[in-house]
Structure formats: structure tokens, C-alpha cells
Amino acid sequence: MSNTKRARELARQQAELAARQRRERRIFIVVAIVLVALIIGGGIALQAWRTGRAPVVSARPSASATPIRVSGGMPLLLGSDSAPVKITLYEDFHCPHCAEFEEKFGPTITAAQDQGKAAVELYPMSFIDAGSAAAANAMACAAEAGFGQAYYLGLFANPTLQWNDRQLVALASQVSGGGPSDSFRTCVTSRAHADWVASINSVAEANHVDQTPSMFFNSRPMDLATLTPQALQSVIDKAATP
Amino acid sequence: MSVPTLSRTRFETAVPWISTAARLLLAGVFLTAGVLKAADPQASVTAVRAYELLPVSWATLIGWGLPFGEIALGLLLAVGLLTRLVAIVAAALLTCFIVAVASAAARGLSVDCGCFGGGGALPRGQTHYGLEIIRDVGLLLLAGWLVWRPECRLCLDRWHREEIA
Numbered sequence: 001m002s003n004t005k006r007a008r009e010l011a012r013q014q015a016e017l018a019a020r021q022r023r024e025r026r027i028f029i030v031v032a033i034v035l036v037a038l039i040i041g042g043g044i045a046l047q048a049w050r051t052g053r054a055p056v057v058s059a060r061p062s063a064s065a066t067p068i069r070v071s072g073g074m075p076l077l078l079g080s081d082s083a084p085v086k087i088t089l090y091e092d093f094h095c096p097h098c099a100e101f102e103e104k105f106g107p108t109i110t111a112a113q114d115q116g117k118a119a120v121e122l123y124p125m126s127f128i129d130a131g132s133a134a135a136a137n138a139m140a141c142a143a144e145a146g147f148g149q150a151y152y153l154g155l156f157a158n159p160t161l162q163w164n165d166r167q168l169v170a171l172a173s174q175v176s177g178g179g180p181s182d183s184f185r186t187c188v189t190s191r192a193h194a195d196w197v198a199s200i201n202s203v204a205e206a207n208h209v210d211q212t213p214s215m216f217f218n219s220r221p222m223d224l225a226t227l228t229p230q231a232l233q234s235v236i237d238k239a240a241t242p
Numbered sequence: 243m244s245v246p247t248l249s250r251t252r253f254e255t256a257v258p259w260i261s262t263a264a265r266l267l268l269a270g271v272f273l274t275a276g277v278l279k280a281a282d283p284q285a286s287v288t289a290v291r292a293y294e295l296l297p298v299s300w301a302t303l304i305g306w307g308l309p310f311g312e313i314a315l316g317l318l319l320a321v322g323l324l325t326r327l328v329a330i331v332a333a334a335l336l337t338c339f340i341v342a343v344a345s346a347a348a349r350g351l352s353v354d355c356g357c358f359g360g361g362g363a364l365p366r367g368q369t370h371y372g373l374e375i376i377r378d379v380g381l382l383l384l385a386g387w388l389v390w391r392p393e394c395r396l397c398l399d400r401w402h403r404e405e406i407a
Contacts, residue, residue, distance in 0.1 A: 032324050036314040043310025044303065047283035096285040096360055128288050128362060160284050210365040 051162040055171040057154040067146035073199040076143045078152060079119030085112065085239045088121040088216035090209045093135035094128040099159035101213040101224065106156065108229045108236070113149065117240035122152065123200050125212055131163035134188075136197045138168040141187035142176075150175035165189050258393040261325075264384040265394060268332060269319035271381060276312030278359035289361020292353040293342050311335075322397020329388035336382040340375055347371040 068077055075088065087109060091098040112118035124140075126133035135155055142151035154175045161167050168188050172180035186192070215222045217235060279286045287305030290296065296304065315335070318328045339357070346353050347369070354361045355374045394400050 028324055029327065032318060032328075036311065036318070039314040039317075040307045040310045043280065043313075044306045047280075047306035051283050094284055094288065095362075096282055129291065131284075160282060162284065
């Protein structure tokens with residue numbers, strides 16, 4: 001074999017190898033793009049389902065079944081009027097830290113409400129998105145209809161939902177036992193308490209509440225960064241003992 | 243001239259390992275950020291909307307999709323497939339993050355970056371724009387290193403190249 005022939009053969013082999021490498025690289029790129037697109041597309045579909053599905057609540061008895069009056073600038077009272085402890089909560093139903101707060105302190109507070117030791121004064125704020133305001137309005141509708149407490153727990157049990165009208169009505173049929181009344185449905189879809197929702201935001205601003213969740217214990221601000229459920233339990237017990 | 247040659251060789255020996263460390267670190271950060279954000283789709287959309295840069299429908303799509311994009315990038319970086327290309331995409335994404343945070347700061351918005359979940363409006367004076375930008379610039383440097391030197395150990399690119407050679 002002459003030198004030129006050998007050189008030509010070598011060049012041919014190298015070109016073939018380079019072509020193969022390019023081909024393999026193209027395949028890898030296509031595989032990677034398809035993989036990324038599948039993950040993102042599947043993720044969007046998953047999140048659309050998680051925010052759009054019907055609410056799910058675990059069955060639990062409702063503490064306050066007394067219908068309450070909704071009046072401008074006033075919080076919703078959940079629990080006994082005569083309870084020695086008033087826990088004031090400023091929460092947005094779409095605020096992630098509020099959902100965490102409920103998970104951590106909810107059982108303690110609910111137990112105290114059930115035992116008549118504490119009542120919650122709820123200021124449902126709505127500064128995050130349209131779902132916050134829709135949920136705050138529906139919360140007022142539920143309190144008016146007498147299942148406020150159960151509805152409140154149901155809202156926080158489903159923090160990933162976007163809270164459209166369909167979901168807000170579905171939640172009512174879950175927690176109120178039986179289908180929601182037409183007046184509740186109308187209350188939700190017509191945003192019957194829109195003015196009240198706006199008034200709650202103004203009151204919160206006037207009270208210098210600039211973050212959610214904010215909690216007051218018999219009007220005393222509580223530091224939620226250091227508070228534990230055990231500590232809350234003991235201050236409730238202390239305040240509730242005559 | 244033997245000393246510079248020696249240190250140069252040492253540097254070249256270290257490069258693949260530096261690149262591997264950069265790749266795995268970046269993979270860990272993207273995976274963590276993606277998983278934490280994907281956990282709460284509502285909060286993720288809120289975090290995007292808080293920047294006030296996109297219309298609602300786009301913010302929703304980004305809020306839902308971006309965390310999974312980060313997870314995908316993290317996975318590709320973790321296995322070391324197409325490292326240079328993935329590093330370019332990662333660098334572009336990090337640049338977007340830096341621009342978004344800087345623009346929020348410049349417009350006087352008060353938001354949490356939502357980089358690792360959470361996010362949204364913050365009370366005045368509780369922002370950490372400086373730290374958030376410094377962290378993202380650090381990550382951008384890692385991605386830049388990988389674009390420059392995508393050499394790797396423990397990765398699919400290497401297996402692929404050796405099989406062909």
C-alpha cells in the first residue's frame with residue numbers, strides 16, 4: 001500500500017468516525033429535548049390537575065354551627081362568643097405560610113374552640129390573587145350559613161387549589177353535609193360579600209398587619225417564629241382557667 | 243521553566259474534577275429548587291406574579307412549568323448528559339433570574355425571590371435582593387465554567403465518547 005493510499009484510508013476512517021459522532025450527538029440532543037419537554041409538559045398537566053381538582057376534606061365535626069352575621073370591617077367569629085380566649089388570625093387562604101401555620105397550630109386551636117376555651121376572630125385577607133378574594137368571600141358565606149368553622153378547615157386542607165367558584169361550592173357540599181343551599185351558591189358566585197372582603201383588607205392595614213399569618217392572643221401579638229403548639233396550648237389553658 | 247509546566251499539568255489534571263464538582267453542585271441546586279417549588283403550584287404562580295413582569299396566563303404557565311424545567315436540568319446535569327449544552331441553558335436561565343430580581347429591586351417592588359419555593363410579596367425592608375443576586379451570580383459562574391470546560395468524571399458524556407473512540 002502506498003503512502004497516499006494509506007493516508008486516504010485513514011482520512012476516510014476519521015471522517016466516518018466524525019460523522020458517527022455527530023449522528024450520535026444529534027440523537028442525544030433529540031432525546032434530551034424530548035425528555036425535558038415531557039417533564040415540563042407532564043409537570044404543567046400535573047399542576048393544572050392539582051390546582052383544578054375538586055377539594056377533599058377528611059370528615060370531622062364542625063365546632064360552631066351557629067350562623068353568624070357578616071358586618072363590614074368586623075372579623076368572623078368562629079367558636080363560642082363567651083370563650084375566655086380570643087385568638088385573632090389574619091390569614092390569606094392562598095398564603096403558603098398560612099397553610100403551614102394551620103398544619104402546625106390548627107389542631108391545638110380547633111380543640112380549644114371545640115372545648116369552648118377559645119374563639120377565633122378571623123380576618124380573611126386577600127392580597128395574593130383572585131382565588132384569595134373568592135375564598136374570603138365564600139368563607140363569609142359559609143359563616144353566615146352556619147358552617148364557617150368546617151369550611152375554614154376545608155379551605156386550608158386544600159392549599160394547592162386555585163379556588164374557583166366550582167371548587168368553593170364543592171367544598172361546601174363536602175363540609176356542610178348535604179348539598180349547599182342555593183343561597184350559598186349565589187352568595188359565592190355573585191361575590192355577595194365583596195365589600196366586606198375589601199373592608200377586612202382596609203382594617204388589617206389600619207391595624208398595621210402587614211404579613212400573614214398574624215396572630216393575636218387576647219389582643220396581644222404573638223411571635224409565630226418562636227411559638228410552639230405546646231406553648232400555645234399552655235397559654236390557652238392558663239387563660240381559660242378561672 | 244519546569245515549575246509553570248508542572249503547575250499547568252496539575253491544573254489540567256484537576257480540571258475534570260473541578261468540572262464534576264461544579265456539575266454536581268449545580269445539579270443539586272436545580273433539583274432542590276425545582277422540587278421545593280413544584281410542591282406548591284399555587285405559591286409558585288404567586289411568586290412569578292409578584293415580579294409583575296408577565297401577564298397572568300404566562301405567569302401561571304411559568305409557575306407550573308419552570309420547577310419541572312429546573313428538575314429536568316438538574317437530572318441532565320446529575321447524569322452528565324450533554325453537559326456543555328445543558329450548562330448553556332442553565333446559564334441562560336440563571337441570567338433570567340438575575341435580571342428578574344434586579345428589575346424587582348430597581349422598580350422598588352418588595353418580593354421574595356421564590357427561588358427555593360415560597361415567594362410573593364414581602365413587607366417593606368425584608369427583601370434580600372443583594373444576597374439573592376450574589377448567589378445566582380455564583381451559580382452562573384459555575385455554569386460558565388461548565389460551558390468552558392465541560393470535561394467530566396462519573397457522567398454519560400464520557401461513556402458515550404469513549405465508546406465511540
